[in-house]
Structure formats: C-alpha cells, structure tokens
Amino acid sequence: MKATHKLLFVLCPMLVLVFIYYSSGKLHLRVWGQKQPPVSEEIVSVGRIVGSVFDQQGFLVNLDGKLPLNLVYKYENLTTTTCKPGYAAAKMTAIYPKFVQPAPMFLDRNFKRLAKVTNFVPPFGFKTQDRIIDTILTATKNYGLGPELDSLSCKRCVIVGNGGILANKSLGSRIDEYDVVVRLNEAPVNGYTRDVGTKTTMRITYPEGAIQKPERYEKDSLFVFIAFKPLDFKWLRQMIFKEKLQGTEGFWKSVARYVPREPSEMRILNPYFIQEAAFQFIGLPLNNGLMGKGNIPTLGTVAITMALHNCDEVAVAGFGYDMNTPHAPLHYYETVKMSAIKESWTHNISKEKEFLQKLVRADVIEDLTKGI
Numbered sequence: 001m002k003a004t005h006k007l008l009f010v011l012c013p014m015l016v017l018v019f020i021y022y023s024s025g026k027l028h029l030r031v032w033g034q035k036q037p038p039v040s041e042e043i044v045s046v047g048r049i050v051g052s053v054f055d056q057q058g059f060l061v062n063l064d065g066k067l068p069l070n071l072v073y074k075y076e077n078l079t080t081t082t083c084k085p086g087y088a089a090a091k092m093t094a095i096y097p098k099f100v101q102p103a104p105m106f107l108d109r110n111f112k113r114l115a116k117v118t119n120f121v122p123p124f125g126f127k128t129q130d131r132i133i134d135t136i137l138t139a140t141k142n143y144g145l146g147p148e149l150d151s152l153s154c155k156r157c158v159i160v161g162n163g164g165i166l167a168n169k170s171l172g173s174r175i176d177e178y179d180v181v182v183r184l185n186e187a188p189v190n191g192y193t194r195d196v197g198t199k200t201t202m203r204i205t206y207p208e209g210a211i212q213k214p215e216r217y218e219k220d221s222l223f224v225f226i227a228f229k230p231l232d233f234k235w236l237r238q239m240i241f242k243e244k245l246q247g248t249e250g251f252w253k254s255v256a257r258y259v260p261r262e263p264s265e266m267r268i269l270n271p272y273f274i275q276e277a278a279f280q281f282i283g284l285p286l287n288n289g290l291m292g293k294g295n296i297p298t299l300g301t302v303a304i305t306m307a308l309h310n311c312d313e314v315a316v317a318g319f320g321y322d323m324n325t326p327h328a329p330l331h332y333y334e335t336v337k338m339s340a341i342k343e344s345w346t347h348n349i350s351k352e353k354e355f356l357q358k359l360v361r362a363d364v365i366e367d368l369t370k371g372i
C-alpha cells in the first residue's frame with residue numbers, strides 16, 4: 001500500500017511536467033513555424049494575435065503602410081518634415097516581432113562581447129580575426145559617426161544604391177537633406193550631384209569595391225569597411241598603417257593600393273548585419289555558417305539592415321533592377337546595360353527583393369526612386 005502511494009506521489013508530478021513540456025513545445029513550434037512542415041507554401045504559422053499570420057521568415061503576411069494602433073498615438077500627428085524618433089524600428093517590430101534593435105553600427109573595443117558574431121567566420125562574424133581587429137581598432141580610436149551625428153536625438157538616414165533608376169530624377173537636393181547619407185563602394189558623386197546629392201557621411205566598401213584612384217575620394221566621409229573573407233582584414237590593416245600592399249592573390253579583381261584616409265576616419269561595420277540580413281531577414285541557406293552559393297546579401301541590403309538598427313527613419317534611393325527593361329542602365333554612372341547582369345553565384349537577387357518589398361510595403365523604409 002505504502003509503495004503504491006509513493007509511486008503515485010512521484011508519478012503524478014512527473015506526468016504533469018511531461019504534459020506541460022510537451023504542450024509548450026507544441027505551442028512554441030506553432031507560434032514560430034519552425035521544424036514543422038509548412039501548412040501551405042507561404043503561411044506556416046498562426047500567431048496568438050487573432051488574424052496575425054506570419055511567413056516562414058517571421059514577417060507578417062498581410063502588410064500595408066498603415067500605422068498599427070499602438071503607434072498611432074506616438075506618430076499620427078507628427079508632420080512629414082519632423083524626424084520621428086524610433087519610427088523605423090517600431091514599424092519593423094510591428095511586422096517582424098523578433099526584431100531586437102540594439103546592434104552597434106561599427107565594431108568598437110568591446111567587440112568580443114557581441115555574442116552573435118563571435119561564432120561565425122567572415123563574412124558572418126569575426127571568428128579567427130580577433131587579433132587583427134584589435135590591432136586595427138587600436139589605431140582607429142574612433143567607433144561612432146562623430147560627435148555631431150552621435151548627439152542627434154533623431155537621425156534620418158538614406159542609403160543611396162548605385163542603380164540606373166537614380167539617373168535623371170534630380171533627387172540630389174532631397175538626398176542631401178538626410179542627416180546620414182550612405183554610399184556604397186565606388187559610386188561617384190562628382191558629375192552626378194543633381195541626381196545623387198553632394199553629401200557623403202559614409203562609404204561602405206570591401207577591398208575589391210573600394211575606389212582605386214586616391215583623388216576620387218571625397219574630402220570628409222567615413223571609410224566603412226566590410227569584410228567577406230579573412231584576407232580582407234589584412235588588406236584593411238595595410239591600408240590603415242599605410243603599408244605597401246602585399247599578397248593580392250586572393251582577391252577576385254584588382255584592389256585599391258592606397259586609401260587616402262586617416263585611421264580616425266575608418267570604421268569596421270558590425271558583421272552582424274550581414275548575418276541577420278542573410279539568415280533572418282532574407283532566409284538564405286546557412287551553409288554551416290560559411291559563405292556559399294547564393295547566401296551573401298548585397299551590400300545595399302546590408303546597409304539597410306544596419307540603418308534599421310541605428311536610424312530613426314530610413315530611406316533608400318537607386319535600389320532595384322527592373323528586369324523588364326534590359327536596355328536601361330545598370331548603374332547611374334555607367335552605360336553598361338541591365339542585360340549585362342549575370343545570374344549571380346553569391347547573391348540571390350529575387351529572394352532579397354522579396355524582403356525589401358516587405359519593408360517598402362509596410363512603410364518601414366521609404367523608397368525614393370520606387371524601384372523595389
């Protein structure tokens with residue numbers, strides 16, 4: 001008799017625990033739609049909020065530009081000319097509840113504490129590169145946008161893509177109104193200011209994409225470095241310490257041999273934005289955390305990801321390839337036609353476009369040239 005009692009005492013709580021564990025596991029899977037065969041192609045999970053349906057990436061399926069009720073009070077009556085504090089992140093969270101805003105733009109001396117990037121090798125993290133990054137950051141000594149921009153309580157950022165869609169739209173003065181103007185790689189300003197503006201807060205670039213002629217660098221902008229492979233960090237170290245460039249075998253095209261910038265004007269972009277854009281936002285193949293076929297987001301999308309975490313309002317211009325107009329120029333500064341774009345091995349343009357379209361449709365970002 002006593003033994004059965006004892007057994008029941010032990011068995012009952014255990015059964016309850018097993019039940020709770022099992023049902024919470026099921027609930028968890030339902031909510032996030034992972035490890036469960038998709039119910040239909042797009043719609044894989046039903047959230048707890050009645051009527052909210054999320055796609056495989058975790059984005060709300062039904063997107064529109066309307067302000068969610070919880071944001072109406074905060075933003076409804078702000079005019080279009082006042083900067084809306086926290087707007088992009090709030091709207092992002094509304095369509096993508098997993099969004100966690102804090103993520104520094106650039107690596108600083110505490111970079112080893114950025115948990116999400118310590119376990120990935122470049123381009124998704126900085127594993128194996130700690131020492132060289134330490135050396136570089138000791139030389140740059142600066143890790144922000146500069147005192148003036150860092151002290152702004154509300155920042156509006158625009159990412160200027162290099163698309164031909166930017167040509168002849170006279171958006172230059174509109175672009176110059178933003179607090180932070182981000183340009184990519186060698187996109188020229190001189191000779192195109194009517195369309196692309198005059199201001200450059202930062203230029204995000206990797207070795208093969210960097211401006212090669214020193215005289216073509218604008219006077220004051222931050223040189224923001226993004227690494228795709230370990231060799232890229234070596235190149236950056238040589239540029240920072242103004243060393244003679246050595247070991248160029250691993251680059252896929254010729255690279256700049258000299259960057260006319262002081263170390264204090266150089267930054268390393270937080271690699272988390274590459275990782276998050278690839279694996280969370282776009283849903284590119286993880287490939288064991290290594291660079292592989294079709295799992296690298298384009299620089300433009302990495303820059304947008306950075307801005308979602310660090311700007312109050314985000315706009316883009318010069319984004320989008322219109323494959324229906326193969327004779328339109330690919331870039332605003334070249335005559336190379338759209339038809340020259342080849343099926344890319346590294347990028348997945350169509351999958352990436354789906355992500356960008358979600359941001360535009362939900363008015364998380366504003367697309368000044370309407371090409372997305």
Ligand SMILES: *[C@@H]1O[C@H](CO)[C@@H](O)[C@H](O)[C@H]1NC(C)=O
Nearest residue numbers: 071072073074075076077078
């Ligand atoms: C916004 O302005 C309108 C018109 O003045 C007013 O009716 C409304 O209550 C305001 N909304 C908020 C959230 O303050």
Ligand SMILES: *[C@@H]1O[C@H](CO)[C@@H](O)[C@H](O)[C@H]1NC(C)=O
Nearest residue numbers: 164165166167168328329332
């Ligand atoms: C822009 O305008 C110039 C001058 O009118 C013209 O030569 C050029 O082809 C136009 N570019 C595009 C992309 O439409």
Ligand SMILES: *[C@@H]1O[C@H](CO)[C@@H](O)[C@H](O)[C@H]1NC(C)=O
Nearest residue numbers: 293294295344345347348351
């Ligand atoms: C892009 O993604 C789609 C859907 O996952 C896939 O079918 C296609 O092969 C991918 N393209 C490249 C270039 O990886």
